[in-house]
Amino acid sequence: MAHHQFQPQVYYSAIGAHEPALHIAPGDTVSTTTVDAGGYDGSNEPVTPGGNPQTGPFHIQDAEPGDSIAVTFDHLAPNRKIGYTSSRIAANVLDFGYIPKFDDDIGRVEWEIDFENNTASPLGLDGPLNGLKLPLCPMVGCFGVAPPRGQAISTATSSTHGGNMDYRGFVEGVTVTFPVFVPGALFHLGDGHAVQGDGEIVGTGIEISFDVTFTVRLLKGRTITWPRAENKTHIMAIGNARPLDQAVQHATTEMVCFLQEDYGLDARTIHVLMGQVVEYDIGNIYDPAYTMVCKISKQTLENIGATRT
Amino acid sequence: MAHHQFQPQVYYSAIGAHEPALHIAPGDTVSTTTVDAGGYDGSNEPVTPGGNPQTGPFHIQDAEPGDSIAVTFDHLAPNRKIGYTSSRIAANVLDFGYIPKFDDDIGRVEWEIDFENNTASPLGLDGPLNGLKLPLCPMVGCFGVAPPRGQAISTATSSTHGGNMDYRGFVEGVTVTFPVFVPGALFHLGDGHAVQGDGEIVGTGIEISFDVTFTVRLLKGRTITWPRAENKTHIMAIGNARPLDQAVQHATTEMVCFLQEDYGLDARTIHVLMGQVVEYDIGNIYDPAYTMVCKISKQTLENIGATRT
Amino acid sequence: MAHHQFQPQVYYSAIGAHEPALHIAPGDTVSTTTVDAGGYDGSNEPVTPGGNPQTGPFHIQDAEPGDSIAVTFDHLAPNRKIGYTSSRIAANVLDFGYIPKFDDDIGRVEWEIDFENNTASPLGLDGPLNGLKLPLCPMVGCFGVAPPRGQAISTATSSTHGGNMDYRGFVEGVTVTFPVFVPGALFHLGDGHAVQGDGEIVGTGIEISFDVTFTVRLLKGRTITWPRAENKTHIMAIGNARPLDQAVQHATTEMVCFLQEDYGLDARTIHVLMGQVVEYDIGNIYDPAYTMVCKISKQTLENIGATRT
């Protein structure tokens, strides 16, 4: 159960079977940093080309295809004062043919983090946004493991291996489980957001560099198809695809499997229950692949006496 | 400001320019009942063919195309003890080719309402669901106004006129605003659910007959494209279309217009703000048209000093 | 087997259970006219509001829900010299955020029909289009029967009842079969195009008024789900939905059923065969619902000895 301090030297903008940056054992904890989506570090200096550059990959000893790994975010926090957002809702979430009319084209917006009050505020904007203070909700946008078939998948998108899911539920305390496709799993992470709206509809959260501490467990022989997650209140299954309908299909089917495999529930119980208690959250709806999160409350599972097998 | 007691005699399974069942004035309140989705009334007797039969239509005096009407649900409550759900997640929210394996095919499930404890429980089910108590959250699944172009649109689906949106935020206290397409607007409502999961993924909530009291205001000359809504904490814009991506597009664009028209915000402020604070909820993902709800917190609008114009 | 001459007096922009304009018997032929999409007649005079106004409905004696009717277009021809097209590809068939840059905004384009040479040419356009002669290919864009559930469906869209399918294979000589949803079927037709590209991607063909002669047969007890069609070379099944993926699903499934029901082929033969010989054509991709046509060559069916049962 070592605790590694890891300082990244190289970053990747595709998640794939790159040379491991650090070898760790199941149960180990890693403290490291991530640069922002544009490749700027904690000093706001450019250290690598932009595009959600990833720290890692971390090689998890004994992880083999067919296993899964569970990553818990022990600590997630911006490590500098300045972040950035885009200032324009993406065309793909607006009506066909709808063209916004701006008085000016301000490009990106700079935000300042107030670490004392745990808020973020835009800088240099006139008008109603002047003085806005948004509560921080630090989350990691893009993380995952090397995909199957010798692929290396752009950090602009997402699939079964995770990737750029931009779900604002991926905060400190959450545990995310990934299928393992290559020996060592090869976990990557990056793209921290101090704040983000549902869907990342402007194509950014408040993009900023992060300090991250995470712990990895190995679930030997536990095969899953899509990422799963859990926090204090819910279990979750994540689907990544376009259109959003298909992300719903993947997330819902994975949740059915989750409840069968991990809670030993029969299909009929699952269908009847999910019909009346299921919840969905939207992750990224900006990428090539969209992200949908299917959730079940742990309280409901307790109420029916369903326990982890 | 009359308060009408209305007892429906006829029900419609398409929302259209039917003969008005009651003429009311702007500001009036109506207390009435709705049958369940299968056409069963408060005594659990069949009174009309199934398919989300609608009470109404209510003709609102002076409502003309180009206006909108705001309907507030003052009271929503099941008016009998027994409701029903389907027991099978719809194929369109599961992976292509995924075929659930049930030990038995139980068809629909009967649920009993405990009005004292405000819960619903399935009846006659063995296994883990035996003893389940779900908190009631009464909502109306299908309601809206006569659509444009002489259309009559099935209550199985939804569009700009409202319809079968099955959003579990449409509870007591909410106000929903509809565009007016025909003189009198012709408001219909039905399809009450005692409880429902996000998306109505089994094709039903707990289907039950309702007592409903609602008040209608006329917003003269206020033209909107899609339904809008508000509750104590949020304003909302609703998009109804398939795929879900397009429902997102309609809801998001309508929210941009909502903030421009009703709060006087400029496009740049809206885009920057929505990017970091927008929320989405899923309504129906079972119908021909899916429903997406785009939300902004009223607290955030207050924080930037944005007030209703 | 009467041959009716019918002069329309009233037109509808929703397809529904309107008062029959003419009662005909199975086997009867009707010669009539249609106005153009904008409501202009053979003298290019406005006679009804625009929006694909429909001639009819025609009530077919003895047609009952569960039957189908087969409509053969015996004659289809523009009946005036001038037609119109839009001049802009619709936003929904171009990339998100792609905004065409035109030097001028010319609005609609006027086309002249040369009946001697069977071509259409744009009028008053400078540049490369000056002198263009496109071969005429007269087709009917919007036709169908009254839909189920008391619905009236806008002629801007399409569904199981037919409607605005804009398929350029719907030409003279084709036979299209519709499910019957209401007594008498209530056949409507309109929206003739002298020429049209696949998909109707500018939202119009060359819109023009038509002379039409059609013959209706009644297929008693022959229940179908989606429109089917046939010409000299192919049988076809039509799916109308959005996204296009779902139109594919409807059309393909209907073709499987077509081959099972009408040719008595078993599922395995159909699947193996369709995999290697199926053809798809695109109808409308501009409407709320898109249209996909699934085709099988009659020659192939002959080659395997499959005959109509």
Add this chain to the structure above:
Amino acid sequence: MAHHQFQPQVYYSAIGAHEPALHIAPGDTVSTTTVDAGGYDGSNEPVTPGGNPQTGPFHIQDAEPGDSIAVTFDHLAPNRKIGYTSSRIAANVLDFGYIPKFDDDIGRVEWEIDFENNTASPLGLDGPLNGLKLPLCPMVGCFGVAPPRGQAISTATSSTHGGNMDYRGFVEGVTVTFPVFVPGALFHLGDGHAVQGDGEIVGTGIEISFDVTFTVRLLKGRTITWPRAENKTHIMAIGNARPLDQAVQHATTEMVCFLQEDYGLDARTIHVLMGQVVEYDIGNIYDPAYTMVCKISKQTLENIGATRT
């Protein structure tokens, strides 16, 4: 203008920046072979794992990001007598919840090529397919260049770099142009089909090993976004995405650009013309990404005097 004989030693199931298998110069011709989708060679022996294994990559001298390469298929022919198809239409092209009922589950079907008569026939099937002779139409299913951003993309799917497009127009004589994303372009090819229906709806054509001869030209400084193609009668633009609607958007937009860039036409001419003459063909609708082909007839371009600039 060398003519290389190339015998592949290694195959890839992701298209990426692999070690070049052969360096060629612009204008060179290569004669080589491809194994079938399952990794079986011209002797029907397994030589590599299945999944559309690719021959190559071929490094084209001087090709740089921002250029494009034009690949002409000089010769395409199956090089053995036996091919295979799946026997089941994919769930994603059938209605949600539609479950085909087969009397038996025959798995894959074996087909024999008759090189004399240029036909393919299924082997060992009873019933109507016994004796079927389908005309050969040899085509390449999967080919393309190394994608951008350090990606390696599975040969099960497609994107801007080409990939598994399964378009039955990719036959002998066609020229396909790809954007260059990495130095040398790195062209891969494989997955030959002796016959294939539109859409590859059973997930296979008649899968077989091929002899292929192709010639590569370098279009220095000619930047394109999506693959383009041309044959004797048409120019084409290819879009690869899901849903099919988005493949339409990419293909249509790329065609607009093609006509602007290569024929010097203005936007208005292009929009008016495409509206009335555009054609679409469907490629793969089985993969994660679907393929749509947007076509314009060369005859039409000649008629308006439009010539390659």
